[in-house]
Amino acid sequence: MLNYRMLTPGPTPVPESSLQKLGRQVRHHRTADFTAVLERVTQNLKQVFKTERSSIAVLQGSGTSAMDACVSNVIVPGDVALVLYSGKFAERWADLVERYGGTAIRYEVPWGERFKPEKVKEYLDANPQIKAVYGTLVETSTGVQHDIAGIGQVVAQTNALWVVDGISGAGAVELWTDDWHVDLLAVGSQKALMTPPGLSVVAVSPKAKAVMESTPNRRVFYLDLLKYLNWEKTQGAPFTPARPLIEAMDESVRILLDESMETVWAENVTKSQMVRAAVAAWGERIPGIQIVAERSADALTVIHVPDAVNVKELLKELELSYGLKLAGAQGDWKGRAFRISNMGMVDVTDILAVVSALDVVLSRQTGVDVLGAGSAAAQKALMGK
Numbered sequence: 001m002l003n004y005r006m007l008t009p010g011p012t013p014v015p016e017s018s019l020q021k022l023g024r025q026v027r028h029h030r031t032a033d034f035t036a037v038l039e040r041v042t043q044n045l046k047q048v049f050k051t052e053r054s055s056i057a058v059l060q061g062s063g064t065s066a067m068d069a070c071v072s073n074v075i076v077p078g079d080v081a082l083v084l085y086s087g088k089f090a091e092r093w094a095d096l097v098e099r100y101g102g103t104a105i106r107y108e109v110p111w112g113e114r115f116k117p118e119k120v121k122e123y124l125d126a127n128p129q130i131k132a133v134y135g136t137l138v139e140t141s142t143g144v145q146h147d148i149a150g151i152g153q154v155v156a157q158t159n160a161l162w163v164v165d166g167i168s169g170a171g172a173v174e175l176w177t178d179d180w181h182v183d184l185l186a187v188g189s190q191k192a193l194m195t196p197p198g199l200s201v202v203a204v205s206p207k208a209k210a211v212m213e214s215t216p217n218r219r220v221f222y223l224d225l226l227k228y229l230n231w232e233k234t235q236g237a238p239f240t241p242a243r244p245l246i247e248a249m250d251e252s253v254r255i256l257l258d259e260s261m262e263t264v265w266a267e268n269v270t271k272s273q274m275v276r277a278a279v280a281a282w283g284e285r286i287p288g289i290q291i292v293a294e295r296s297a298d299a300l301t302v303i304h305v306p307d308a309v310n311v312k313e314l315l316k317e318l319e320l321s322y323g324l325k326l327a328g329a330q331g332d333w334k335g336r337a338f339r340i341s342n343m344g345m346v347d348v349t350d351i352l353a354v355v356s357a358l359d360v361v362l363s364r365q366t367g368v369d370v371l372g373a374g375s376a377a378a379q380k381a382l383m384g385k
């Protein structure tokens with residue numbers, strides 16, 4: 001018998017007390033008690049994202065619905081956007097901009113690299129008509145944590161909006177929405193927010209709200225953010241909200257804030273350092289095991305492997321023999337890398353377990369004895385050595 005442990009970058013495990021919210025009879029949403037829940041969770045989400053000035057819209061749909069809203073509420077035919085283009089999810093920003101009739105200028109860097117604020121400035125100076133800059137906090141396909149603060153400082157000097165996909169990062173890694181000048185932040189429920197898939201959240205700054213209000217020909221209906229922000233008319237829910245999921249998210253967000261975001265961020269730094277240390281130890285004995293990311297994220301680690309390692313078999317063995325569910329890589333990196341997420345309820349014990357299991361699986365697959373190597377390195381990182 002195996003105890004299923006999920007270390008995937010979404011979905012992530014959900015706390016027991018949040019799950020209990022899902023097992024109750026469905027109740028109507030146009031009630032004072034549900035309005036109170038929605039008010040509380042939006043206030044609390046502001047604390048998670050470190051924003052006082054933004055308003056929060058809770059949407060039905062996975063993270064992509066929040067991305068969709070961040071484009072359809074801003075971009076109309078003829079508009080120009082700058083897309084920070086590196087990784088599968090960054091590509092989605094460009095697809096969305098073009099789908100809504102905009103022109104996407106791509107500032108592209110190879111997978112694994114970070115965008116440079118000074119280069120963003122060059123693009124903005126050369127193209128003053130840019131209405132929004134679309135970027136990603138943690139690009140889940142490459143494992144890179146981007147410089148949201150540095151780029152935000154540059155974008156804030158212009159009329160453009162700074163739009164950030166925080167789907168894989170917000171609630172897991174350091175993020176100061178106001179201080180980093182983020183105007184639209186897209187987040188999904190199923191990652192650091194420790195809620196089942198099905199909800200997404202957008203934090204909307206006053207600057208972003210003003211842009212939406214002055215764009216009357218927006219091609220958007222269901223995801224019209226202004227409707228969600230119009231509490232007087234809609235109480236935050238212009239359409240039937242997924243009340244059970246929102247109640248589960250309310251509980252999970254409470255748990256996060258009980259710890260404090262600073263504590264949660266610090267825990268994720270420790271967990272990801274443990275993984276990085278193990279990768280370095282394996283790489284010393286098995287050339288090709290490495291992290292390619294210029295700044296490996298504190299939310300997940302993308303681990304490249306040499307041909308001697310069969311990623312599909314590795315993932316299968318981890319799941320069937322050890323009950324450890326991990327994700328493979330995406331796009332061009334598929335088959336050449338796998339991913340360990342440490343977001344949400346994944347704790348240091350889970351990390352010790354997965355690293356230890358990998359000591360065994362990697363030794364078996366490559367014929368190189370790395371037994372104890374990853375584990376010792378992870379343990380030392382945990383002890384701050």
Ligand SMILES: Cc1ncc(COP(=O)(O)O)c(C=O)c1O
Nearest residue numbers: 062063064089138140167168188
């Ligand atoms: C960074 C990032 N953006 C966007 C998405 C898409 O979110 P969803 O699959 O919830 O629509 C994901 C999902 O993995 C993600 O990691």
